[in-house]
Amino acid sequence: MADLDNIQSGKNYHLDKPHRNPAFELKGSNSLDWGMKNRLARIFNPRDHRTVMLAVDHGYFQGPTTGLERIDVTVVPLVAYADALMITRGALRTSIPPEMSRPVVLRSTGGQSILKELSNELIAVDIEDAVRLNASALAVQVYIGGVHEHQSIGNLAKVVDSGIRYGIPTMGVTGVGKELVRDSKYLGLATRICAEMGAHFVKTYYCERDFEHVAAACPVPLVIAGGKKLAELDALKMAHAAIQEGAAGVDMGRNIFQSDAPEAMIQAVRSVVHEAEKPQKAYDLYLSLKNAPVGSL
Numbered sequence: 407m408a409d410l411d412n413i414q415s416g417k418n419y420h421l422d423k424p425h426r427n428p429a430f431e432l433k434g435s436n437s438l439d440w441g442m443k444n445r446l447a448r449i450f451n452p453r454d455h456r457t458v459m460l461a462v463d464h465g466y467f468q469g470p471t472t473g474l475e476r477i478d479v480t481v482v483p484l485v486a487y488a489d490a491l492m493i494t495r496g497a498l499r500t501s502i503p504p505e506m507s508r509p510v511v512l513r514s515t516g517g518q519s520i521l522k523e524l525s526n527e528l529i530a531v532d533i534e535d536a537v538r539l540n541a542s543a544l545a546v547q548v549y550i551g552g553v554h555e556h557q558s559i560g561n562l563a564k565v566v567d568s569g570i571r572y573g574i575p576t577m578g579v580t581g582v583g584k585e586l587v588r589d590s591k592y593l594g595l596a597t598r599i600c601a602e603m604g605a606h607f608v609k610t611y612y613c614e615r616d617f618e619h620v621a622a623a624c625p626v627p628l629v630i631a632g633g634k635k636l637a638e639l640d641a642l643k644m645a646h647a648a649i650q651e652g653a654a655g656v657d658m659g660r661n662i663f664q665s666d667a668p669e670a671m672i673q674a675v676r677s678v679v680h681e682a683e684k685p686q687k688a689y690d691l692y693l694s695l696k697n698a699p700v701g702s703l
């Protein structure tokens with residue numbers, strides 16, 4: 407019952423303190439609505455505006471990828487070390503415990519396989535299902551220069567619009583066809599188009615020359631994919647160079663889950679992204695975690 411007799415009236419209105427309106431410092435995101443910012447702050451650590459996303463969505467077009475044959479066995483132990491999980495709705499519902507507290511970046515386009523033209527994608531998730539799954543972001547592949555470039559840009563625009571209705575940000579994913587060169591000119595074109603079409607952050611690839619120009623010209627955060635499996639030290643060098651040259655983190659898959667020691671590798675990647683650790687130091691961390699006796703950590 408309401409306490410009508412002893413209603414407490416407010417006493418301290420802090421009249422000497424102006425109402426605070428701190429800027430939301432994640433690149434390009436200050437004008438977004440509260441829900442968008444809140445979801446982005448779950449993905450990008452508000453302390454350094456960086457993220458280690460674990461990408462495990464490969465099965466959507468290439469089936470049981472090495473390292474992802476059993477997501478329930480191999481990915482679940484890695485989730486605690488990731489800032490966010492990029493995944494399909496099928497893998498999420500079937501293989502990831504709902505008690506997991508990491509934000510989900512939900513793959514939202516698909517419709518082709520490695521046997522066919524890769525750019526021929528459509529929107530593969532209804533926005534209502536993304537809400538049902540508590541997605542923190544939607545991911546849309548965009549194929550600039552691909553056979554179905556126009557269709558894939560249209561997918562991005564539609565998903566951005568749906569996400570805006572519910573306060574869910576969209577990540578543009580720059581898909582690169584076999585025939586396209588991953589240089590700064592191409593990646594600059596692809597990432598900028600994603601941002602201009604409304605993507606709230608963009609996933610791309612690292613390039614050794616002029617990546618800082620790609621990052622500078624993209625007005626929203628960039629994260630890099632890992633690409634094909636490299637030696638661990640080389641993958642850490644790539645992540646380190648990308649961060650130094652303006653990336654806001656990684657959305658890394660094969661270089662983590664195909665490593666000899668995936669839990670050690672994701673922690674080494676975290677040290678590069680969040681602690682600005684040098685690649686050799688991060689590699690030493692990888693080796694020490696890999697070689698630690700079971701149960702000793």
Ligand code: R5P
Pocket residue numbers: 461462463464492579631632633634657658659660661
């Ligand atoms: C590719 O289409 C998938 O979206 C992957 O999420 C992406 O390629 C990142 O994974 P990786 O680091 O293995 O390249």
